[in-house]
Amino acid sequence: MKKYFLGLLLYLFIGNAFGQTVLSPDANLKVAVSVNDGKPVYEVSYKGKVMIEKSPLGLVTNEGDFTTGMTFIDKHEASVSKRYVQDKIKASHIQYTANELTCNFENAQKKKISITFQVSNNNIAFRYEIPAWGERMACVVEKEATGYKFPSATTTFLSDMMSPMTGFARTAPSYETGYQAEMPLKTTRPHPEGYIFPGLFHVGNDGWVLLSETGVNSLYCASHLSEISADGVFTVAYPNPKQNNGFGSTGAAIALPGVTPWRTITIGDNLKPIVETTIQYDVVDPLYTASKPYKYGKGTWSWILWQDNSMNYDDQVKYIDLAAALKYDYILIDALWDKNIGKEKMTQLVKYAASKKVSVFLWYNSNGQYNDAPQGPRNKMNTSVERKKEMKWLHDIGVAGLKVDFFGGDKQETMRLYEDILSDANDYGLMVDFHGTTTPRGWERMYPNYIGSEAVQASEMVYFNQGNRQTEAMYATFHPFIRNAVGNMEFGGVFLNKYLNKNNQGRSQRLTTDAFELATSILFQNSVQFFALAPNNLTDVPAFEIDYMKQVPTTWDETVYIDGYPGKSVVIARRHLDKWYIAGANAGKEVLKLKLNLPMVAGKKVEQYNDDAAKATFHKTTDINKNGELEIEVQPNGGFVLVQK
Numbered sequence: 001m002k003k004y005f006l007g008l009l010l011y012l013f014i015g016n017a018f019g020q021t022v023l024s025p026d027a028n029l030k031v032a033v034s035v036n037d038g039k040p041v042y043e044v045s046y047k048g049k050v051m052i053e054k055s056p057l058g059l060v061t062n063e064g065d066f067t068t069g070m071t072f073i074d075k076h077e078a079s080v081s082k083r084y085v086q087d088k089i090k091a092s093h094i095q096y097t098a099n100e101l102t103c104n105f106e107n108a109q110k111k112k113i114s115i116t117f118q119v120s121n122n123n124i125a126f127r128y129e130i131p132a133w134g135e136r137m138a139c140v141v142e143k144e145a146t147g148y149k150f151p152s153a154t155t156t157f158l159s160d161m162m163s164p165m166t167g168f169a170r171t172a173p174s175y176e177t178g179y180q181a182e183m184p185l186k187t188t189r190p191h192p193e194g195y196i197f198p199g200l201f202h203v204g205n206d207g208w209v210l211l212s213e214t215g216v217n218s219l220y221c222a223s224h225l226s227e228i229s230a231d232g233v234f235t236v237a238y239p240n241p242k243q244n245n246g247f248g249s250t251g252a253a254i255a256l257p258g259v260t261p262w263r264t265i266t267i268g269d270n271l272k273p274i275v276e277t278t279i280q281y282d283v284v285d286p287l288y289t290a291s292k293p294y295k296y297g298k299g300t301w302s303w304i305l306w307q308d309n310s311m312n313y314d315d316q317v318k319y320i321d322l323a324a325a326l327k328y329d330y331i332l333i334d335a336l337w338d339k340n341i342g343k344e345k346m347t348q349l350v351k352y353a354a355s356k357k358v359s360v361f362l363w364y365n366s367n368g369q370y371n372d373a374p375q376g377p378r379n380k381m382n383t384s385v386e387r388k389k390e391m392k393w394l395h396d397i398g399v400a401g402l403k404v405d406f407f408g409g410d411k412q413e414t415m416r417l418y419e420d421i422l423s424d425a426n427d428y429g430l431m432v433d434f435h436g437t438t439t440p441r442g443w444e445r446m447y448p449n450y451i452g453s454e455a456v457q458a459s460e461m462v463y464f465n466q467g468n469r470q471t472e473a474m475y476a477t478f479h480p481f482i483r484n485a486v487g488n489m490e491f492g493g494v495f496l497n498k499y500l501n502k503n504n505q506g507r508s509q510r511l512t513t514d515a516f517e518l519a520t521s522i523l524f525q526n527s528v529q530f531f532a533l534a535p536n537n538l539t540d541v542p543a544f545e546i547d548y549m550k551q552v553p554t555t556w557d558e559t560v561y562i563d564g565y566p567g568k569s570v571v572i573a574r575r576h577l578d579k580w581y582i583a584g585a586n587a588g589k590e591v592l593k594l595k596l597n598l599p600m601v602a603g604k605k606v607e608q609y610n611d612d613a614a615k616a617t618f619h620k621t622t623d624i625n626k627n628g629e630l631e632i633e634v635q636p637n638g639g640f641v642l643v644q645k
Contacts, residue, residue, distance in 0.1 A: 020075050022101035024119045029267060031117050031124060033057075033103050038069045040105060040115070044124065046267045049206040050151060055233060057115060058145040059128055059260070063136060066128075067145040069108035076102040080118055082282065088296055088451065088488065088527035089281055089444050090559035090574070096120060096282040102129075118283060122273035124265040125214070125283045132256040139258075142251045144223070146236040146263060148211060153204030154185045157482060157566055161193040161224050164242040164409070169372040171408045173243065174436045175455035178471070179478055181567045188228055194237050195225040197439055198486045200274070200566065207269040212486045214280040214442035215261040217287065218419040220252040222410035222438055223261075236263065243409035244370040252412050261441065264486075271481060275561035275572065280486050281445040287419075290448035292429045295400075296527040296555050299323060299330030299361065304459055304492055304532045306502045311336040313345055317352065322535045324356040326550050332361040332403060332530045335375035347397045359400035361433065361530075364390075366404045366417065373406040373436075381421055391428040401431030401451070401528075410438050422447040433490055433528065440487035444527070452488030452526040459492040459532050463500050469511050473637045474587040476516070477570045480523055491524045493517065494531045494549065496541045504536055512637045514545055514617035515609050519639030521552045522574055522583035529554045544619040548609060548641070552581065562596060569634070573600060582606075582642040586634040595631050598642075602628030606642040611635040621645070 019034030032043045036054070044052040058067030080098040098120035106112045114129040130139065158180050162173035175196055180189055182202070198212035213236075216222045226237040238250045252260075262284075266277040300323045302310035310316070316333055323331045331353060337346060350360050368379040380390045381404055394402070404421055407414055418434070425432045426449045434440075435454040443450045457475060461468045468475075483489055494517045500508040510517075521529065531549065538546060553576040562582065564570035569592055571584035580600045586592040591613075601624045608622040615635050622642070624630055634640055 020101060020103055022077070022099050022117055022119050024121045025097050025099060026121045029119055029122060029124065031101070031119055033101070033115070033117070035070055035072050035105070038071075039067065040070050044265065044267065046207055047269060051203050051207060051209055051267050052265070053149040053151060055147040055149045056145045056235070059113070059141050060143045060145070061130075062140040062142060063133065064107055064109055064111050066105070066107050066111075066113045070105045073104040073106055073112065075104065086281055086445055088555055089278065090276070090525055090556055091278060092557040094278050094282065096278070120279070120282065122266060122268050123277060123279040123282070124267070125262040125279055127215070127262045128260040130254070130256055130258050137256050138254065139256060140251055140253050141260065143238060144236040147233040148235075149233045150185060150201055150209070151203055151206075152185060152232075155202045156183045156185060156188045157181050157200035157202070157478065158183070158188065158195040158225070160191045161196050163193055164240045165245060165371070169374065169406075170245070171371045171373050171406045171436055173410070174408060175438055176457050176461065178457055178475070179482070181478070185228070185232065190227045192227060193240060194227050197224055198482055199225055200482045207267060208271055208274050210266040210274050210277070210482070210485060212264045212280065212439075212441075213261050214264055215284045215446070216415055216441040217446065218412070218416040219254060219258070220261050220415065221250065221412040222415060222441060224410070239410040243411055244414060247370060248411040248413035250411065271564065272561040274481055274485055276559055277485060280442045284442040284446050286448055287446050288423060288426060288448065291426050294431055294449055295329060296451065297329035298326070298554055299328055299332050299528060299530040300326070300533060301332035301334060301492065301530045303334035304463060305497060305500065305534050308336055311340040313341055313349060316341070316349055318535050320353045320356055320358050322533065322538070323358045325538060326533070326546070328358065330359050330361055330400060330528065330530070332363070334363040334403070335365070335405070337362060338377040343393070350397050350399060354398055359398070361401045361403055361431075362394065362399055363403045363405065366407050366421075371406060371408050382417065384420065384424070387421065387424055391424055391430060394430060395428040399430065401425075401433065403433045403435060405434075406436040407434070407438065408436065419447075422450055425449055431528070435490070439483070444488055451528045452490040454490050456483050456489055456491060458490070459495070462495070463508070466508075469500075469508070472512055473516060473585060474567055476520055476523060476585050477564060477568060477587045478566050480570050480572055481566045484525055488526045489524055490526045490530070491520070492530050492532055493520050493524060494533065496537045496545065497534055502534075504534070504540065513611045513615045513635060513639065514541065515611045515641065516585055516637060516639035518545060518548055518609050518641050519583035519585050521549070522581050522641065523570060523572055523585060525556065525559075525574075527555055542617065542619070544609070545617065548643070560600065562598070563594060571596060573598065575600070580644040583639065584634055585639040586636060589636050591636065592634040593631070594634065595629065597628055598624060598630055599628040601642070601644050602626055605645040607645060609641040611638040611640075
């Protein structure tokens with residue numbers, strides 16, 4: 001008996017104190033899991049340097065606490081290999097290889113829970129897996145202990161979670177706040193609502209960490225980061241109960257056995273893995289089959305420059321004609337079309353667009369009951385009966401897709417609404433774009449007819465606010481490293497008007513160069529891009545700029561980080577079929593002189609779009625030397641594009 005107890009103590013000591021580890025296939029990334037004083041914790045290191053210090057794990061449910069009083073039981077190890085094709089993200093053909101560690105624990109009441117880690121080169125995805133406990137086949141996950149404790153030298157790039165029921169017509173949170181950039185960890189400004197996913201962290205001189213989540217569907221709520229605690233830990237936080245006018249609970253009700261979404265961590269000693277990561281898609285799969293092949297491409301929309309007054313038949317004809325002249329596939333007809341055009345004339349307008357080989361996206365208000373946004377159509381997307389009636393009509397008249405706006409929350413009820421809209425739309429062959437919305441969480445792969453989400457300070461903010469015009473270039477150098485790194489981003493940009501208004505004169509002067517605007521068509525990735533061009537641009541900007549906007553694609557087979565630093569500059573290369581497109585932007589106040597290494601176009605000719613010292617945009621053919629090296633200058637608030645010939 002004495003030997004039995006000694007053996008048991010030794011087992012518990014080894015299992016709880018020594019912990020379990022899992023390495024990435026290249027052995028650079030390491031996750032160590034252990035139990036300290038009954039509390040499960042994990043630690044992450046990269047190339048021998050600690051990137052996330054010992055941080056808490058666990059859940060609290062209405063059936064038990066799995067954050068304390070925990071005992072390690074056993075583990076299971078496996079390898080994961082997955083090859084898939086995805087046609088609307090930053091790469092089209094992806095090979096995912098990871099090592100998997102599942103740690104099994106039980107709490108003081110002998111109820112079990114598992115945590116599964118998949119560790120690939122530069123990426124970690126982990127989630128909680130909850131079994132059925134005897135006859136108990138359902139539970140409510142009330143909160144999560146999952147935390148992230150960074151070394152003290154870390155600086156943060158975070159965006160505030162908006163307070164619920166604030167902003168325009170009480171539609172917040174809509175993920176449209178700016179960034180606290182390069183804030184020292186100890187002076188990161190507290191924010192009671194916390195910070196949205198994704199969040200970027202610069203760990204001193206050791207590297208970079210991008211945090212997010214993926215695999216969120218109708219079976220769970222979306223989450224975000226809490227404000228930093230007194231002991232320096234960010235934790236996973238569930239939605240504020242006040243979201244959506246207080247309707248719906250926080251946390252998640254799940255059937256057992258059940259799983260949480262994946263928490264994702266991307267790590268590198270440089271920014272290349274951050275920009276190029278596909279972990280959001282690697283660990284999820286399609287939830288249903290596409291009802292038809294969906295076509296991605298470019299579109300026009302009048303609202304961004306001509307605003308509400310353009311929601312009339314005649315102005316939409318002008319933008320259909322613009323789309324046809326540009327050989328674009330789509331036009332987006334925005335809010336208030338139901339009142340100002342009406343269904344009968346909309347049917348005629350869709351037929352007119354079809355005669356020009358242009359298809360139509362129509363705007364819808366998502367709500368009926370949870371905010372005050374007055375724009376219509378209202379009360380068409382939030383109930384299954386009305387939604388299916390409306391989608392049948394859209395299908396029957398030949399509409400291609402919907403832009404659905406004003407969601408304002410991350411509760412499980414709201415995630416269910418997103419999924420219901422997407423699933424029903426697929427039944428009617430409709431694509432869906434979301435605005436006033438949360439960050440996508442693997443949805444490009446999970447939902448075949450999903451095309452993208454706003455969830456960013458997008459072009460409308462540049463239109464409305466002088467401060468956002470002043471920071472437009474700076475924010476463009478954030479997005480490829482943060483927001484657009486984890487999901488499609490429907491920005492609605494590329495302004496070529498010198499003044500952001502219908503008349504293109506007098507007020508709201510644009511502060512970026514034309515070459516910068518052209519560059520964002522590549523820097524910002526979304527499978528359907530509604531560009532902020534206007535009919536006058538066909539004659540009042542250089543023809544080579546319009547020619548470029550006619551040919552730039554919106555889907556990519558490969559994405560490569562070239563250069564840059566968040567908030568300062570960025571250079572990214574993307575390949576479409578066998579042609580490379582390389583774009584850069586400079587947010588600094590001085591001319592940026594770069595020596596680029598571009599092996600993908602070594603020894604080839606490229607079409608260069610850039611700005612001269614007077615910030616006038618020019619176009620010329622440039623030879624790339626056999627070593628793939630190119631010296632280039634980028635003007636302040638300027639940019640450049642290189643297109644392989």
